Amino acid sequence: MAHESISRTTYFTIFLILLALLVVTVRVADVDLGRFNFLAAMAIASVKAVLIAYYFMHLKTQTQLTRLFAGVGFAWLALLLVLTFADVATRLGG
Amino acid sequence: MHPESRFLAHHFDSLEQQHEAATMGMWLFLATEILFFGGMFTAYGVYRSFYPQAFVAASHHLDVTIGTFNTGVLLTSSLTAALAVHAAQAGRRRAVIGFLVATMLLGATFLGVKGFEYHHKFVESLIPGHGFVFPGPHARHAELFFSLYFVMTAFHALHILIGLGVMAYVIVLTRRGQVTPEHHPSVELTGLYWHFVDIIWVFLFPLLYLIR
Amino acid sequence: MKSHYLNEDYSVRSWLLTTDHKRIGILFLLSITLFFILGGAAAVAVRLELLTPEGDLVSAEAYNRLFTAHGVIMVFFFLIPSIPSVLGNFFIPMMIGARDLAFPRLNLLSWYLYMAGGLLGLSAIVGGGIDTGWTFYTPYSSVFANGQVILAATGVFIAGFSSILTGLNFIVTIHTMRAPGLTWFRLPLFVWAHYATSFIQVLGTPVVASVIALVGIERLFGVGLFDPALGGDPLLFQHLFWFYSHPAVYIMILPAMGVISELVTCFSRKRIFGYEFVAYSSIAIAAVGFLVWGHHMFVSGQSMYAGMVFSFLSFLVAIPSAVKTFNWTATLHKGSISFATPMIYTLGFLGLFAIGGLTGLFLACLGVDVHVHDTYFVVAHFHYIMVGGTVMAYLGGIHFWWPKMTGRLYPEFWGRLSAMVIFIGFNLTFFPQFLLGYMGMPRRYYAYPGEFQVLNVMSTAGASILGFGYLMPLCYLLWSLKYGAEAGPNPWKSVGLEWQTESPPVVQNFETTPEVTQEAYAYDAQEAEADAS
Numbered sequence: 023m024a025h026e027s028i029s030r031t032t033y034f035t036i037f038l039i040l041l042a043l044l045v046v047t048v049r050v051a052d053v054d055l056g057r058f059n060f061l062a063a064m065a066i067a068s069v070k071a072v073l074i075a076y077y078f079m080h081l082k083t084q085t086q087l088t089r090l091f092a093g094v095g096f097a098w099l100a101l102l103l104v105l106t107f108a109d110v111a112t113r114l115g116g
Numbered sequence: 117m118h119p120e121s122r123f124l125a126h127h128f129d130s131l132e133q134q135h136e137a138a139t140m141g142m143w144l145f146l147a148t149e150i151l152f153f154g155g156m157f158t159a160y161g162v163y164r165s166f167y168p169q170a171f172v173a174a175s176h177h178l179d180v181t182i183g184t185f186n187t188g189v190l191l192t193s194s195l196t197a198a199l200a201v202h203a204a205q206a207g208r209r210r211a212v213i214g215f216l217v218a219t220m221l222l223g224a225t226f227l228g229v230k231g232f233e234y235h236h237k238f239v240e241s242l243i244p245g246h247g248f249v250f251p252g253p254h255a256r257h258a259e260l261f262f263s264l265y266f267v268m269t270a271f272h273a274l275h276i277l278i279g280l281g282v283m284a285y286v287i288v289l290t291r292r293g294q295v296t297p298e299h300h301p302s303v304e305l306t307g308l309y310w311h312f313v314d315i316i317w318v319f320l321f322p323l324l325y326l327i328r
Numbered sequence: 329m330k331s332h333y334l335n336e337d338y339s340v341r342s343w344l345l346t347t348d349h350k351r352i353g354i355l356f357l358l359s360i361t362l363f364f365i366l367g368g369a370a371a372v373a374v375r376l377e378l379l380t381p382e383g384d385l386v387s388a389e390a391y392n393r394l395f396t397a398h399g400v401i402m403v404f405f406f407l408i409p410s411i412p413s414v415l416g417n418f419f420i421p422m423m424i425g426a427r428d429l430a431f432p433r434l435n436l437l438s439w440y441l442y443m444a445g446g447l448l449g450l451s452a453i454v455g456g457g458i459d460t461g462w463t464f465y466t467p468y469s470s471v472f473a474n475g476q477v478i479l480a481a482t483g484v485f486i487a488g489f490s491s492i493l494t495g496l497n498f499i500v501t502i503h504t505m506r507a508p509g510l511t512w513f514r515l516p517l518f519v520w521a522h523y524a525t526s527f528i529q530v531l532g533t534p535v536v537a538s539v540i541a542l543v544g545i546e547r548l549f550g551v552g553l554f555d556p557a558l559g560g561d562p563l564l565f566q567h568l569f570w571f572y573s574h575p576a577v578y579i580m581i582l583p584a585m586g587v588i589s590e591l592v593t594c595f596s597r598k599r600i601f602g603y604e605f606v607a608y609s610s611i612a613i614a615a616v617g618f619l620v621w622g623h624h625m626f627v628s629g630q631s632m633y634a635g636m637v638f639s640f641l642s643f644l645v646a647i648p649s650a651v652k653t654f655n656w657t658a659t660l661h662k663g664s665i666s667f668a669t670p671m672i673y674t675l676g677f678l679g680l681f682a683i684g685g686l687t688g689l690f691l692a693c694l695g696v697d698v699h700v701h702d703t704y705f706v707v708a709h710f711h712y713i714m715v716g717g718t719v720m721a722y723l724g725g726i727h728f729w730w731p732k733m734t735g736r737l738y739p740e741f742w743g744r745l746s747a748m749v750i751f752i753g754f755n756l757t758f759f760p761q762f763l764l765g766y767m768g769m770p771r772r773y774y775a776y777p778g779e780f781q782v783l784n785v786m787s788t789a790g791a792s793i794l795g796f797g798y799l800m801p802l803c804y805l806l807w808s809l810k811y812g813a814e815a816g817p818n819p820w821k822s823v824g825l826e827w828q829t830e831s832p833p834v835v836q837n838f839e840t841t842p843e844v845t846q847e848a849y850a851y852d853a854q855e856a857e858a859d860a861s
Contacts, residue, residue: 041191044187075311091140103158106158108637110166111165113634127426141500148534151535155538
């Protein structure tokens with residue numbers, strides 16, 4: 023394929039970062055941060071997902087359109103979550 | 117005639133067009149997959165917001181060490197899958213096959229560990245439905261957690277299983293010489309799929325194992 | 329005799345293994361017609377039961393199974409695949425000057441998935457039926473209902489993937505395979521409408537697949553996912569279900585709007601009024617359509633704040649729909665209108681869609697919805713959209729493109745007559761239901777108080793006329809295959825790309841890839857040329 027390729031060094035670097043983030047997320051879960059535990063876990067997972075998508079899945083070298091299609095699934099999932107919680111979070115006596 | 121033109125389907129004008137279509141199709145399919153899992157993530161979110169203590173109590177019955185190990189296995193398999201695509205770009209067919217076999221072994225390891233965990237839950241009577249036993253005050257809501265746990269991880273495992281089948285097929289294609297530096301959509305698209313399955317797990321792991 | 333896609337090979341095998349989008353379109357045409365007839369038969373039984381106030385023809389139990397069969401078949405196995413899988417499949421590649429869809433084998437797989445899903449759905453109905461309604465609400469469907477819910481759910485699940493693959497195929501095709509010179513703003517609006525629809529199919533369908541799978545798993549393994557006994561939330565099911573199933577309404581109506589844009593221009597001999605607005609409004613409907621699902625849950629215990637948000641958003645979706653309706657009407661203005669059969673269907677669509685759309689605003693309004701929720705008002709409203717809108721456009725499109733698909737002209741007199749019979753029969757069937765609903769007759773009951781009988785008799789009489797109207801095209805279209813006049817490449821003098829090739833088209837669609845040099849609907853230029861010569 024015509025895309026400029028990503029070097030093996032990059033792949034290994036990203037892999038090590040992913041493993042480091044895995045350790046971080048397990049460790050952070052043991053610290054009591056209240057509701058921020060959940061946010062931290064999701065933030066770390068999102069960073070990992072973005073790294074995988076950007077480097078392993080070559081979004082780095084893809085067209086804007088492909089990036090848009092990659093994002094649209096997540097955007098629509100966000101719609102589903104936000105509007106469902108518009109109900110769940112404000113239901114009286116629930 | 118260009119040597120790669122044997123790969124050109126009749127309805128496309130050029131290989132570039134054909135590649136663009138294949139890649140775009142795969143990303144759209146992955147968008148579909150996100151929403152498929154998204155339905156279950158929403159269910160998880162709603163029930164966790166309703167019953168936070170029960171979810172904490174239930175989550176404690178999952179083994180974080182095993183979960184962490186399995187996450188590491190899957191992340192490693194993503195690396196080998198990426199290296200398989202890299203080898204395909206360089207036209208190194210033996211390396212492609214080697215990395216795909218490694219990815220498959222890691223995927224199989226993941227499934228084996230998952231099966232071990234399932235068995236453990238069975239022994240502990242934590243299978244939802246008939247005979248679910250959970251100590252403490254949260255039994256009913258903990259059953260919801262375990263229903264979600266099994267459904268989500270089972271659908272994820274099913275995707276791993278499909279990935280293993282697809283990779284076996286790609287290995288056959290590679291051996292037949294269907295993979296060249298200019299033309300290797302089978303390896304590339306399989307890689308995309310595999311990384312996606314990895315991403316799903318990256319979210320499942322903290323949501324299921326790391327609630328405190 | 330010229331070689332074309334129909335006569336190049338007559339074997340059954342050549343049809344069942346075809347990857348030609350035109351043949352797959354024909355396969356879909358035959359199969360969805362079959363499902364339309366089956367769903368129609370269930371509707372006939374429902375209307376006959378409602379002829380008298382007493383529940384005398386069928387038992388309450390059987391009635392529940394009948395309206396469920398009608399709903400499941402019509403929604404999942406007729407309306408959703410109808411225009412995209414038949415007309416979209418056949419004409420999107422031709423309209424963009426391509427030789428096929430991007431993934432021909434996926435396209436065939438899509439038909440097989442549809443058939444597998446459809447046959448499973450049918451086996452559920454034959455093997456005892458389901459009484460949950462087409463909406464499969466939990467916990468009734470997941471815990472209590474005693475019908476073939478798992479079979480039906482599996483059928484819907486599989487047919488869903490057929491729909492996803494069709495949408496995915498269209499998006500990729502439209503992005504990557506347009507003929508030279510065919511820029512986005514030269515595309516026929518039929519293509520724009522399908523592009524928007526495809527995104528709903530790709531992004532919405534998996535959610536309903538997911539939730540239907542959860543219902544099936546809950547029934548099969550007794551795993552509580554929506555079970556209130558475990559603290560499960562029935563509203564969760566409704567959120568996930570309607571996240572798809574409300575946008576699914578736009579899967580049904582957007583392609584119909586695409587058809588109307590083609591017909592209204594061709595039979596007014598005019599370019600469309602406000603091309604960009606009609607194009608963008610398709611995208612807007614698809615996007616905003618995802619934000620309104622909660623209006624199905626106004627009285628189901630959803631939070632009132634969510635209800636207010638969903639009510640407001642539901643009103644918003646009326647704007648792009650109105651833009652389209654105004655623009656079609658403006659296209660008619662000062663056009664050289666000819667009342668050919670497709671145009672009569674088009675005009676019928678405009679009137680019926682306006683009524684269906686405006687009554688939708690009543691239902692988007694929180695207070696009014698409390699009054700008419702789950703009454704025949706709702707039934708009438710969505711039949712005006714789905715039958716008055718989608719089926720009218722579908723039939724208009726079938727008539728318009730019949731000469732291209734088969735190479736034969738249908739008999740014009742019978743075409744016009746059937747269009748008018750259907751219009752009259754439709755209104756007689758469904759307008760009384762608005763009145764019934766407003767007076768308080770609930771849906772899904774097999775008996776009703778005596779004072780509702782006159783309107784119900786009118787409705788059943790209308791349904792008989794409507795059914796007769798639908799049988800007419802079935803007869804004369806089949807007749808035309810053998811006895812119809814040769815159509816020639818372009819009987820309507822349309823400027824669309826699909827008309828610039830033989831009828832029926834050659835296997836590769838075009839002898840040489842066409843080059844596009846002008847906008848869509850350049851009827852003014854064509855007329856001027858005709859005047860000059």
